[in-house]
Amino acid sequence: MQTQKTRLASYIAAGLIAGSASAVSTSVVAEPSLDAGIEISNMYLWRGLDLGAPDGSPMIAGSLDVDSGLGFYAGTWAASGDSTAGTELDLYVGYATDLTDDISVDLALVTYMYPSTTRDDEEFGDFGDLSEVILSVSGYGFGVSYYNNIAGLSGYEYVAASYGTGPFGIAVGRHMFDDEAQGGDFGKNMTHVDLSFAFNDEVSFTASTIVDSDLDENVRSSTLLQVVYAKSFSF
Numbered sequence: 001m002q003t004q005k006t007r008l009a010s011y012i013a014a015g016l017i018a019g020s021a022s023a024v025s026t027s028v029v030a031e032p033s034l035d036a037g038i039e040i041s042n043m044y045l046w047r048g049l050d051l052g053a054p055d056g057s058p059m060i061a062g063s064l065d066v067d068s069g070l071g072f073y074a075g076t077w078a079a080s081g082d083s084t085a086g087t088e089l090d091l092y093v094g095y096a097t098d099l100t101d102d103i104s105v106d107l108a109l110v111t112y113m114y115p116s117t118t119r120d121d122e123e124f125g126d127f128g129d130l131s132e133v134i135l136s137v138s139g140y141g142f143g144v145s146y147y148n149n150i151a152g153l154s155g156y157e158y159v160a161a162s163y164g165t166g167p168f169g170i171a172v173g174r175h176m177f178d179d180e181a182q183g184g185d186f187g188k189n190m191t192h193v194d195l196s197f198a199f200n201d202e203v204s205f206t207a208s209t210i211v212d213s214d215l216d217e218n219v220r221s222s223t224l225l226q227v228v229y230a231k232s233f234s235f
Contacts, residue, residue, distance in 0.1 A: 031069045032066070032067060032068055032069045033066075033067045033069065033234060033235075034064075034065070034066055034067075034234070034235040035063075035064075035065045035067070035232060035233065035234050035235070036062070036063065036064050036065070036232070036233045036235070037062065037063045037065075037230060037231065037232040037233065038060075038061070038062050038063075038230070038231050039059070039060070039061040039062070039063075039079075039228060039229070039230040039231075040058070040059070040060055040061075040228070040229045040230075041058060041059040041061075041081070041226055041227065041228045041229075042058050042059075042226060042227050043056070043057070043058065043059060043081070043224065043226055044057065044059040044079065044081035044082055045206060045208055045224060045226040047158060047160075047173050047175065047192065048173055048175075048190070048191075048192025048194070048208050048209075048210050048224075049192075050224050051081065051082045051083065051084070051085075052081045052082065052083050053083065054083070055083045057080070057081045057082075057083050058081060059079055059080060059081030060079065060080050060081070061077060061078065061079035061080070061081075062077070062078055062079075063075060063076065063077040063078075064076055071095050071096055071097045072093070072094070072095050073093070073094055073095075073096065074091075074092065074093045074094075075091075075092055076089065076090060076091050076092075077089075077090040077092075078090070082114070085114040085124065086114050086115075086116035087114065087115060087116040088112065088113070088114055089112075089113045089114070089115060090110055090111070090112050090113070091110070091111050091113070091127070092108055092109065092110040092111070093108065093109055094106060094107055094108030094109065094134075095107055095108075100139075102139045102140055103137065103138070103139035103140075104137070104138055104139065105135070105136070105137050106134075106135070106136040106137075106138075107133075107134070107135050107136075108133070108134045108136075109131065109132075109133055109134075110131060110132050110133075110134060111127055111128055111129075111130065111131040111151075112124060112130045112131070112132075112152075113126065113127060113129065113130070124152055128151055129151065129152050130149075130151060130152030130153065131149070131150050131151040131152065132147050132148060132149050132150065133147075133148050133150055134146070134147050134148075141163055141164055141165055142161070142162070142163050143160075143161070143162045143163075143164075144159070144160070144161050144162075145159070145160045145161075146158075146159050147159070147160075155177060155178030155179055156175070156176070156177055156178075157176045158173060158174065158175055158176065159173070159174050159176070160172065160173040160174070164196075167197055167198040167199070168195075168196070168197055169194075169195070169196040169197075169198075170193070170194070170195055170196070171193070171194040171196070172191065172192070172193050172194075173191065173192050173194070174189075174190070174191045175188070175189060175190050175191075176189055177189055188213060188214040189213070189214055190210055190212060190213030190214065191210070191211055191212040191213070192208055192209060192210045192211065193208070193209050193211050194206050194207070194208045194209075195207045195208075202229055202230055202231055203227070203228070203229055204227075204228050204230070205225070205226065205227055205228075206225070206226040206228070207223055207224070207225050207226075208223065208224045208225075208226065209222070209223040209224075210222065
C-alpha cells in the first residue's frame with residue numbers, strides 16, 4: 001500500500017506501503033474522504049529487500065482508502081510483483097491524531113493475504129494469517145515507526161526512522177527476529193538505509209542498501225534502485 005494519499009503509504013508493502021520506511025503526515029481531516037491510488041514500480045522494494053527477486057518482477061499496485069474525518073480510517077492495498085508469495089492483498093484499519101500542531105501519531109492494524117500464493121503450504125492465504133500492529137510518530141520532518149508481527153511470524157519486529165526535507169529523504173530500517181531460524185534466509189537481523197528523491201508529485205527514486213546483516217557479503221554490499229510512478233485520486 002504505497003500511494004501518496006494513504007496514511008500507510010510508507011508502512012505496508014508486504015505488507016503496507018510499502019516500500020519506503022519514511023513516516024507520513026497523519027493530520028486528521030475535518031470531513032470524511034475517499035481516496036484511491038495506483039502505483040507502478042520497476043521492483044517490489046520492501047524494507048530493503050526486492051521481493052521480486054530473482055525474477056526481476058516489476059510491481060503494479062492499487063489502493064482504496066476511507067477516512068472518517070474523525071481520525072479513524074480503513075483501506076485496502078493490492079499488488080503484484082512478489083515472486084515467492086504471489087499476488088498480495090492487504091487490509092488495514094487505524095486511528096491517527098495530532099498531538100500538537102507539529103506532532104502526530106498513527107496506530108494501525110494490518111493483515112496481509114496472498115490468495116494466489118505459490119507456497120506448498122498455502123500459508124498467509126486467509127484473513128489474519130499474517131498481521132502486524134504499527135505505531136508511527138512524526139513531526140518536524142522526522143518520523144519513527146514500529147512494527148510488531150502479531151500473527152504469522154511471531155517474534156519478528158521492524159523499526160524505522162526517517163527524515164525528509166523538500167524532495168529529499170533518508171530512512172534507516174532494522175529487521176529483528178527473536179529466532180533467526182524461523183524465517184530461513186529472510187529470518188536474519190539486518191539494517192538497511194534508503195535515500196529517496198521525489199522528482200515531482202508522481203515520480204520518485206529510492207536507493208536502498210543493506211549496511212549490516214547476517215546475510216552473505218554480496219547481499220550486504222548490494223544497492224537496489226527503485227523508480228516509482230504513483231497517481232492518487234480523491235472523490
